[in-house]
Amino acid sequence: MSTVKLLWQYKWVALITLVFEWLILAPVLLMMLRFGNKEVVVNLAQTPIGSSNFFGIFIDAFSTSPGLVYAVIAFAITVPTLILFKFALAVGTMASMHEGKWSFSQWLSLSGKHFLRAIGLLLRWLIVPAILCGLAVLVFKLFDIESAVSKIITLAVCWFLSISWLFMSLNGVARNESWSLKNGAITLFKNLHQFLLIVLVFLALFVLAKLMNWQLFVNNSDINTTLLCGVFGAFAIALFMRIVVLYWQAAHVVVWRKHWKIN
Amino acid sequence: MKNLQCIVLVFGFILSVSTMASALRIAGPHSERVHQTTIKASLDVESHRVTAEMNLKWKNTTNDTLHEIPFHLYLNAFSSTDTVFMRESGGGQLRGDKREGDDKENFGYVIVTKLSNAQGKDLLANWQMDNSVATLSLSEPLESGQTIEFNMSFTSQLPKVFARSGHNGDTFNFVAQWFPKPSVYINGKWVNHRYHAHSEFFADFGSYDVTLTVPTDYVVGATGFLADKQQEGDLTRHHYVAEDVHDFVWTADKNFAEANQQWQGINIRLLYQEPLDEKSIQNQFDAAIASFEWFEKYVGAYPYSTMTLVQPPEDASGAGGMEYPTLVTTITDLDYSSFQHSAALVTIHEIGHNYWQGILASNEFEESWMDEGINSYTEGRILAEAMKRKNVAQFAHLSIELPMVHHASTARTPTFDPVNTNSWSFINSRAYGTNSYSKPATILNTVERVWGVEKVDLLLTAYYQQWAFKHPNTKNFLDVAKTIDVEMAQFLDDAINTTKTIDFTVVSLQSEKKHQGGGYRLLLEQQSEVTPEYTKPSKSDLYSNTVTLAYQGELTPPSIEVLLTFEDGSEETHIWQLDANKQWKTLRFESEVKLVEAIVDPRFTLLLDKDLSNNIKKERSESNQAWRWVVSLLQSMHHLINAFLPL
Ligand SMILES: [Zn+2]
Numbered sequence: 001m002s003t004v005k006l007l008w009q010y011k012w013v014a015l016i017t018l019v020f021e022w023l024i025l026a027p028v029l030l031m032m033l034r035f036g037n038k039e040v041v042v043n044l045a046q047t048p049i050g051s052s053n054f055f056g057i058f059i060d061a062f063s064t065s066p067g068l069v070y071a072v073i074a075f076a077i078t079v080p081t082l083i084l085f086k087f088a089l090a091v092g093t094m095a096s097m098h099e100g101k102w103s104f105s106q107w108l109s110l111s112g113k114h115f116l117r118a119i120g121l122l123l124r125w126l127i128v129p130a131i132l133c134g135l136a137v138l139v140f141k142l143f144d145i146e147s148a149v150s151k152i153i154t155l156a157v158c159w160f161l162s163i164s165w166l167f168m169s170l171n172g173v174a175r176n177e178s179w180s181l182k183n184g185a186i187t188l189f190k191n192l193h194q195f196l197l198i199v200l201v202f203l204a205l206f207v208l209a210k211l212m213n214w215q216l217f218v219n220n221s222d223i224n225t226t227l228l229c230g231v232f233g234a235f236a237i238a239l240f241m242r243i244v245v246l247y248w249q250a251a252h253v254v255v256w257r258k259h260w261k262i263n
Numbered sequence: 264m265k266n267l268q269c270i271v272l273v274f275g276f277i278l279s280v281s282t283m284a285s286a287l288r289i290a291g292p293h294s295e296r297v298h299q300t301t302i303k304a305s306l307d308v309e310s311h312r313v314t315a316e317m318n319l320k321w322k323n324t325t326n327d328t329l330h331e332i333p334f335h336l337y338l339n340a341f342s343s344t345d346t347v348f349m350r351e352s353g354g355g356q357l358r359g360d361k362r363e364g365d366d367k368e369n370f371g372y373v374i375v376t377k378l379s380n381a382q383g384k385d386l387l388a389n390w391q392m393d394n395s396v397a398t399l400s401l402s403e404p405l406e407s408g409q410t411i412e413f414n415m416s417f418t419s420q421l422p423k424v425f426a427r428s429g430h431n432g433d434t435f436n437f438v439a440q441w442f443p444k445p446s447v448y449i450n451g452k453w454v455n456h457r458y459h460a461h462s463e464f465f466a467d468f469g470s471y472d473v474t475l476t477v478p479t480d481y482v483v484g485a486t487g488f489l490a491d492k493q494q495e496g497d498l499t500r501h502h503y504v505a506e507d508v509h510d511f512v513w514t515a516d517k518n519f520a521e522a523n524q525q526w527q528g529i530n531i532r533l534l535y536q537e538p539l540d541e542k543s544i545q546n547q548f549d550a551a552i553a554s555f556e557w558f559e560k561y562v563g564a565y566p567y568s569t570m571t572l573v574q575p576p577e578d579a580s581g582a583g584g585m586e587y588p589t590l591v592t593t594i595t596d597l598d599y600s601s602f603q604h605s606a607a608l609v610t611i612h613e614i615g616h617n618y619w620q621g622i623l624a625s626n627e628f629e630e631s632w633m634d635e636g637i638n639s640y641t642e643g644r645i646l647a648e649a650m651k652r653k654n655v656a657q658f659a660h661l662s663i664e665l666p667m668v669h670h671a672s673t674a675r676t677p678t679f680d681p682v683n684t685n686s687w688s689f690i691n692s693r694a695y696g697t698n699s700y701s702k703p704a705t706i707l708n709t710v711e712r713v714w715g716v717e718k719v720d721l722l723l724t725a726y727y728q729q730w731a732f733k734h735p736n737t738k739n740f741l742d743v744a745k746t747i748d749v750e751m752a753q754f755l756d757d758a759i760n761t762t763k764t765i766d767f768t769v770v771s772l773q774s775e776k777k778h779q780g781g782g783y784r785l786l787l788e789q790q791s792e793v794t795p796e797y798t799k800p801s802k803s804d805l806y807s808n809t810v811t812l813a814y815q816g817e818l819t820p821p822s823i824e825v826l827l828t829f830e831d832g833s834e835e836t837h838i839w840q841l842d843a844n845k846q847w848k849t850l851r852f853e854s855e856v857k858l859v860e861a862i863v864d865p866r867f868t869l870l871l872d873k874d875l876s877n878n879i880k881k882e883r884s885e886s887n888q889a890w891r892w893v894v895s896l897l898q899s900m901h902h903l904i905n906a907f908l909p910l
Binding site: 021025028029032049050051052053055056057058059060061063064065075079082083086087089090146159163167202206209210230231234237238241242244245248249 | 598654659660661662663664666667670671674675867874875876877878879894895896897898900901902904905906907908909910
C-alpha cells in the first residue's frame with residue numbers, strides 16, 4: 001500500500017485532530033484576548049516584527065499587562081495535555097491503519113484502548129534520545145567541535161532518529177505485539193534509507209510550512225490585511241501541517257508493514 | 264640658524280624617543296600627581312601572598328593644613344564574613360559569582376608590618392587600622408604645598424577570587440586593591456569610604472614605580488609601561504612605570520598566552536587563555552581600537568602608551584569585566600559569535616572606564632552613574648558607530664539594540680531613588696544597578712534623540728576638556744551641559760537628580776463619517792401656514808477624527824511627534840508642543856481617508872517613557888489586534904510543538 005493512498009484514506013483524521021487541538025488551545029486563546037487590548041503589533045513601518053523597537057514595545061506590554069503572563073501560564077499547563085491527547089490519537093490512527101479501514105468511533109476507541117501501553121512505550125523510549133543526544137554531545141567534546149551549525153544539525157538528526165524509532169515502535173503497540181521498542185529499532189535500522197527519505201520529505205514540507213507561517217504572521221499583523229483572511233490562513237496552514245504529520249505517521253506504518261511482510 | 268635647526272631636530276628626536284618609550288604617549292604631567300609611590304613586591308605563587316616594601320611621597324596639594332592621612336586597605340574587605348563588603352554582598356555573592364566556601368583560602372587581607380618616616384622613625388603606633396580603611400596620624404601638621412615621605416612594609420594575602428581580586432587556587436593571580444593607598448582630600452574634607460559591594464574607586468592621581476618579582480615562567484601584566492625586565496635564576500623582576508593614574512593593578516599567570524597590536528602609539532596587549540582562535544583575538548583588538556578611535560574623536564585623548572586586556576580563566580570569572588588604569592579584564596568567554604557581541608561589548612565597556620573612571624575619576628562611591636552610566640551610554644555608541652554592530656544581539660528575526668535593552672530595564676525598575684544617589688544608599692541592588700547603568704544610559708540616549716547627537720558630542724568633549732584628572736561631580740557635569748543648551752541641561756538635571764518620570768499614551772482615537780446636519784429648518788420669523796423646509800440628515804464623504812493624547816509625569820521634552828496613519832497608508836506628523844499645565848490634548852480634524860492609527864513618539868526618541876506599548880492606538884474597527892496576533896503567535900507555538908514531536 002502506498003503512503004499517499006493511505007494518507008488520502010485518513011484525510012478526515014487530519015481535520016478532526018486539528019479541531020480537537022484548537023478546542024484544547026481555546027482557553028489560552030481566550031486568555032490572550034484579554035491581553036489583546038494592548039496594541040502590540042503596531043504599524044509595521046514603525047516597528048517591523050523582530051525589530052528592536054518591536055522588542056521594546058513587547059517587553060513593556062508584557063510587564064504592564066498581566067493578561068499575557070496568565071496566557072503563558074495557561075499555555076504551559078495546556079501543552080502537556082495537548083501532547084498526551086495527540087499521542088493517544090496518533091497510536092489510534094496507526095492502529096486503525098493496521099486494521100485497514102477507518103471510522104470515527106473505531107478510531108477514538110482504538111486511541112483509548114492503546115493509550116496506556118503507548119505511554120508505557122513513551123517512558124521506555126525516553127532513554128533513546130537521552131543516549132543518542134548524549135553521544136552527540138560527547139562527540140562534540142571529544143573532537144572539540146565548535147561550529148554551532150554542525151552541532152544543531154547533529155542534534156536534530158539524533159532527535160529525529162529517536163522520534164522515528166518511537167513511531168516505528170508504536171506500530172508494535174498498535175498491533176498489540178510485545179518487544180515493540182526492539183522491533184521498532186530493527187525496522188528502523190534495516191530501513192534507514194526509508195527513514196532518510198521520510199525525514200527529507202518531512203523537512204521540506206516543514207520548511208515550506210514555516211515560511212508560510214512566518215509570512216502569515218507578517219500579513220496577519222499588517223493593518224491592511226483583513227482578519228478573516230488571517231484566521232483562514234492560520235487554519236489552512238495548520239491543516240497542511242497536520243497532513244504533513246499524518247504523512248509521517250502513515251509512512252511509518254507502511255515501512256513497518258513492508259518490513260514484516262504484512263499485507 | 265643652521266645650528267638652531269640642528270638643535271631643534273636633535274631635541275625633537277630625543278623628545279619623540281622619550282615619549283615613545285614611556286608610560287605616556289602624550290607628555291605630562293596631566294594631573295597634580297599628588298603622590299609618588301614606589302613598590303618592590305614579590306609574589307609567592309604557592310600561598311598567593313605578596314610581600315612588599317613601599318616608599319610613598321605624598322604632597323599636600325590642598326589649601327588646608329592636614330593632621331592625618333587616611334588610607335584604603337581594601338583587600339581587608341575579604342578578610343572576614345563581618346566586613347561591610349561581605350554583609351552588603353550577602354556573605355560574598357556578587358556579579359553572578361560567589362565565595363566558594365568557608366575555607367581559609369577564600370579569605371584575604373592586607374596588613375602593614377612596618378611603617379617609618381624618611382628619617383627611619385617608627386610610626387606604627389600612629390597607624391590606626393579599621394578593617395578596610397586606616398588612618399595615619401601625623402606627628403607634625405602638614406602644611407599646604409609640603410611633601411611627606413614614608414616607608415612601609417606590607418603583606419597582601421589574596422583571597423580565592425569571587426569578586427574582582429584574587430587567585431583561582433592554581434596559577435592565576437589577579438592582584439587588585441592590594442596596597443595601602445592614600446585617600447582623597449577634596450572640597451575641604453577627606454573622602455575615605457570603606458570597600459563596598461558595589462563601589463570601590465576613588466583615589467588621587469600620582470606616579471607609580473613598581474618592581475614585581477615572580478617566578479620566571481609566569482607571564483605578568485600590570486598598569487603602565489614595562490620599563491625593564493631582569494631574570495635572576497628562577498625569578499624575574501618586572502619593572503613597571505605609570506604616570507597620571509590613580510591605581511596600580513597587576514596579574515601573573517603561567518598559562519597566559521600573549522598577543523599585541525599597535526594603534527597610534529598605544530600598545531594593546533592581550534593576555535588570553537588558550538585555545539583562542541585568531542578571529543576572537545582580532546575581535547578583542549578591534550573592540551579596543553574602536554574604543555580609542557571613538558573616544559579620541561568625540562571625547563578626548565588617551566594619554567597613556569599601553570592598554571592591557573586580561574582574560575581570566577573560567578574558574579576565576581569573578582575577576583572578569585573589571586576596569587583599572589591601562590589594564591582591564593575581559594569576560595572569560597572571548598569566543599567570537601555572530602549572534603551576540605558581549606565579548607566585544609565588555610571590552611569596550613572596561614576601556615571606556617579608563618576615561619570615565621580612569622581619567623575623569625569622579626567619585627564612584629557617591630555618584631556611580633558618572634562612571635558606569637556615562638560609560639553604558641558611550642559603549643552603545645562605540646559598538647554601533649565604531650564597530651558597525653548596530654545590534655548587540657541578533658537571533659533570526661529578532662534584533663536587539665543596546666538603547667532598547669537599557670530602556671526595558673529602566674522602565675521595569677520602580678523609580679524610588681534618583682540616579683544621583685550614593686551607591687550603598689539605594690533601596691536594593693537592582694535599583695543600584697539600573698540607576699548606575701541603564702537609566703543614565705537611557706537618559707543620555709533620550710537627550711541624544713531629542714536634542715541631537717551633536718549636542719551630546721559637544722557636552723562630552725567639553726566635559727573632558729574642563730574636568731579630565733580633576734574628580735568632577737554631577738553639578739560640574741550639569742554646569743558644562745548648561746553651556747551647551749539650557750533646556751537640555753534642565754532635562755538632564757531633572758532626570759538625574761529627581762525621581763521624575765514620564766509616560767505618554769494615546770487615550771482614544773475615533774474616525775467616523777462626518778454628519779451632514781439635517782431636519783426641519785425653523786426660521787426666526789416662522790409663519791404658521793408655511794411648512795418648514797426639510798432636508799434629510801446624511802453623512803458626508805469626509806471623516807471627522809478625534810485623537811486624545813496624554814502624559815503622566817514631569818520629565819517632558821519641549822515637544823513630541825504624533826504620527827497619524829490613514830487607511831490608505833498615508834501618514835501625517837503632528838507636533839505636540841507640551842505644556843506643563845495641561846497634561847492632555849485632543850486633536851480634532853477632518854480627512855478624506857479614514858484615520859486608523861495614532862502613535863506618540865514614532866521615532867522612539869523618548870526612551871525614558873515608562874511604557875511604550877500604550878503609545879499606540881488603532882481605530883476601533885481596526886483594532887482587532889488581539890485576534891490578529893494571538894492567532895499568529897499561538898499558531899507558531901503550536902507548529903513548533905508539531906515539528907519537534909510530530910504527533
Ligand atoms: Zn562598569
